[in-house]
Amino acid sequence: MIDIQDLSGTWNLRGTDVDLPAEVPGCVHTDLLAAGRIPDPFFGDNEHAVAWVGRQDWTYQRDLTWDGPAHDRIDLVFDGLDTVARVELGGRVLGETRNMHRSYRFDVTSQLGTAAADRDPADATAGASLPLSVYLTSAYTEAARVEALVGPKPNCYPEPFPFVRKMACSFGWDWGPTLVTAGIWRPVRLEGWSTARLATVRPLATYRDGGGDLDLTVDVERTRDRALRAQVLLDGRELTVVDVPADQTSLRARIPVDGIAAWSPRGYGPPALYELTVVLLDGDQELDRWRRHTGFRTVTIDRGADDAGTRFVIEVNGEPVLAKGVNWIPDDIFPSRMTRARYEKRLREAVAAGVNLVRVWGGGIYEDRAFYELCDELGLLVWQDFLFACACYPEDEPIFSEVVAEARENVTRLSPHPSLITWNGNNENLWLHDAMNWAAEPGGGESWGEKYYLQTLPAIVAELDPTRPYQAGSPWSGSWEHAPNSPDHQTFHSWEVWNREDYGNYRDSAPRFVSEFGWQAPPAWTTLRDAVSDDPMLPDSPGVLHHQKAEDGNGKLARGLEPHFPAPASTEAWHYLTQLNQVRAIRTGVEHWRSHWPHTAGTILWQLNDLWPVTSWAAIDGAGRYKPLYFALRDVHADRALTIQPRDGRLVVAVLNDHPEPWTGSLSVESRDSSGTLLHIGAEEVEVAPRSVTLVPINGGDVLVATLDGRRALWFAADHHLGDPDLTVTASSVPGGLDVHVNAAGLARDILLQADRIHPDAVTDQGFVTLLPGESTTLHVRAPIDLDPRSVKDPWVLTDLASVLRENRPS
Structure with a gap:
């Protein structure tokens, strides 16, 4: 069996004038924060004060000893290095890395010892302790080096993210800060093994009536040429045993599996999962074991032509699925802080909002295994972008070979997950190259990424994962015969609305599939208040504007209000009305497009989540608080x-x-x-x-x-001149919080209870609520401490549209 020695825990971090303990997995920013060496980059404009961190070089160090039994081979394995690293053990260079999205394995047997019995013990120094150093070069330095080699490339943001294979949004986005990380961001370990190990296991499981087919590929790494066997089990039941001859390092088995249920997405049946195990055997001795849960389903996308253009209908197990999707960005600008519990919380929140599809956006990361396992369990479909977004990307070396290796590793790594139903080549690159005339800019006319999306990546998917459909981009019309973002052909991004048009214009067309659309609003009041020191806090005060990253974002918010409401008379009114406008915009779009099913086969909201406190398109803000939009998603995604x-x-x-x-x-x-x-x-x-x-x-x-x-x-028909709703509000203490009873004598539009104004950790179960004359509702507020029922009467805790509009009237 393989013996594993976990190297997580305390290391040492060194940089200019810095020498302190570090936590691995982690990153430089989190280590500096823990040591009190930098201020909170989420507060005020501290993002600027910590910009130096991303421009320095850093070193992680610790002593390394192999404490396990003797083996033929000892490997040092990094699941993720961020990003440009030189790894040295005892002063010897093991290797160099330039890709955050890959794992790395280095043979350290000759240094750490444990030679096998049939090897000369003089070749090893068993039990030796040697210094391990990971030298991290600033991503800015690497990007400048690569840009000097390949030339400039156009992109949407003034940062060099196309020149280094790293999480693009760490360089900033129109909803994110510029916090360029470095570190050992995923687990690291020593692995001792003998004779052979399972290098990769790639199961492709498809469903047919009453059973399934398992197309299994296994790659073996060897230290000895011995005949081996691979035993394949499903829920402990042996499916087959495959011989692995002594001269063979790869095997493929096609295995029919009867008597199983299909994995189905939410609303279409249970997401049936089975434990798949592959055991590598030398005679009766177990050398290695691989275990994952997988599911059997068949996925296609109907992209056939019809009288209206070209369809884009996701079909699972032969049944068309109305996609009720959300775009997912990394849930933390420092992704090493993500845990399985945090993934589970956020994904269960998506499920509670009626979501059945999550698109992992191309400016982020291939998420942790836990993310995909939870989607498997919850029946959430996963649309996975390859990691290219909003830029021209060089097709030259040293980038090209990194892209190929990254794609091959991650297609293989994610292959067991039935939730993953499509691979997407890029986010907006094909569209923007056309729409922004990047071909006329330096570096945009050739070697700009088209080869990746139309040749390299589809070939990799066809070879390694033909069970999942590939699409060249989002948006993409299917070919250059049509504009890339044509509403009549396949996927469409609706950004004229919000950027230039009112949300009523969503009703002007019925695209075939809307894979991005959205409308901004500020975060919850407490989230915004905690992020800035402005006094007074105004929509355009410096701290608030720093936490608004979209170009002319506040101007667009104001212009979005103009057709519907008078200008807000206070920051509180601005906060309420912009939240309301976000809800109305998304309702307008989703309900209109759903009414055109199956012509319009789905929507993917931009976006579910945030990675810091910011005014954005998200439904859940950067502190994890729900905007009113979150509750509206439950309504617009309801099955009926x-x-x-x-x-x-x-x-x-x-x-x-x-x-x-x-x-x-x-x-x-x-x-x-x-x-x-x-x-x-x-x-x-x-x-x-x-x-x-x-x-x-x-x-x-x-x-x-x-x-x-x-x-x-x-x-x-209209919003203005609403009469007094004559609300009666009473609150009663209940275990865990308050029940707030609201009765309306008149028409009460858009009642909103902001629970975080009662207590920062308080939550409620509803967003905007409209009551007809004589109607009542109960809002449930829950908190970790006892709440004072009188707090419901505090300013802006509970209000309604008529009250806000009255505030704007001249006295």
Whole structure:
């Protein structure tokens, strides 16, 4: 068996005028923070004060001894080095690395000893202790070196991320700080082994009625030429034993598997998983064991032509799936801080918001194994970008061979995960090269990345993972015959809305698949207040603006409010109204596009999460607090929902049934005046087939209310001149928090309870709530301490749209 010696824990970190303990896995920034050597980079403009960290070279050091039994081979294994490293043991260079997204293995047998019995003991120094040093060169230095070799390349941000294979967004983005990391960011260990080990195991599992097929490839690394066997088990049941001749280092087995259930995405059946084990045997002696959970499913994307253009419909096990997706960015600018528990919390939050697909965006990382295992367990589909975003990328050396090695390793590493259903070549590079005329800029006319997306990467996927469809980019129309971001062909990014247009313009088209769209809002009040020292804190005060990274972001927020509301009279009103505008924008887009299913086959919101406190498009802010948008996602992603939509010059109720059973019942439509008084009510029997949409024409009015089986949709002709809702608010103490009871005598639009204004760790279970005259609701506030019921009466804890608009009126 392989013996493992974990090297996680305390190392030593050295830099200019720095010598202190370091934690591995980790990074320089977190070590300096722990030692009190730098201020919190998330607070104020401290991001600038710590910029020097990313421009220095650093060294991690510790003494290394092999404490295990004698083996043929001792390897030093790094699961991740960030990024440009020279590894030395006892003054001897083991190797150099230039890629954050790869793992590395170095043979240290001759230095650490433990020679096998049939080797000359003089070749080793068993039990030797030697200094291990990892010298890390600044990513800026490496990027400058590479740029000097290959020439300049256009990109969207004034940072050199295309010239080094590193998490691009550590160089800053329009929602992220520039904090360029270095470190040993994933686990490191010594491995002792003899005769042979399992170098890679690549299982490709597909489903067919009543069973599945396992296409298994195993690569073996050897120290001895011996005939071996590989035993394959599924949930402990032996499927097969494959001979591995003495001269063979790779085997492939195609194994039919009967009597299993399909892995299915959320809403389409259970995500059935099975424990797959591969045991490498020398006679009866176990040399190595590989174990993962996997699932059997078949994935295709229907990209056929029709009268409207080119489809993009994800199909799992032969069934079309309406994608209710979110874009995922790294959940921490320092990804070494991520834990399985934190991944689980965030992904379960996605599930609770009705999400069934998570897109891992191309400016981040290939996430930790725990991320994909949790998606497997939760039935979340994973769309995985290769790591290219918003830039031209050189196709020359030394980058090209790094890209190939990185892609091959990660396609193999992620192959067991049934949740992973598509590989995507890049984020926006094909589109922006065309739209921004990068070909006319220095370095943009040749060797700009097209070869990766249209040749290199699809060839790697076809060789190593033909069970998953590949797409060249997001957005991508399928070929250069159409504009890359054509709404009529395959995937589409909707950014004219937000950047230049009002959210009502979402209704102007029905793209085939919307893989990015979004609308900004500030984070929760406490998150923003904790991040800045501005006094007073204003929408345009220095700290608030520093935590707004989008170009003219606050200007776009203001212009987005103009068609709908008067200018906010206070920072609190600005915070409330911009949060409300974000919710309304996303509702408008998703409900409109869902009403066009299957013509529009899905949406992927930009974005689920943030990696620091910032005004952004996220639904969950950088402190992990929910914006009101998070709660709205539950509604727009519900399996059964109603929405009132303008269609062909009139209004319709779109009855949205993303459920395996028909939806039948009496659809009620109420017409009310602007005060909410009932004027007319009508009803119509509807029967909506499974996984389909039915449109029911209705007449217009000031206020329309459609209901079916407890689901409700509202339509308002105007926002202004709302009357006093005459709210009665009472709060009662309950175990773990408060129950807040709200009754409305009049029409109460967009009631919002901001629990973090009661206590920083308090949460509520609803976002914006609208009550018709005479209606009530209960908001549940939960916190780790007892809460004072009177706190609900504090300013801005609970408010509503009419109250905010009254604040803007002249006295």
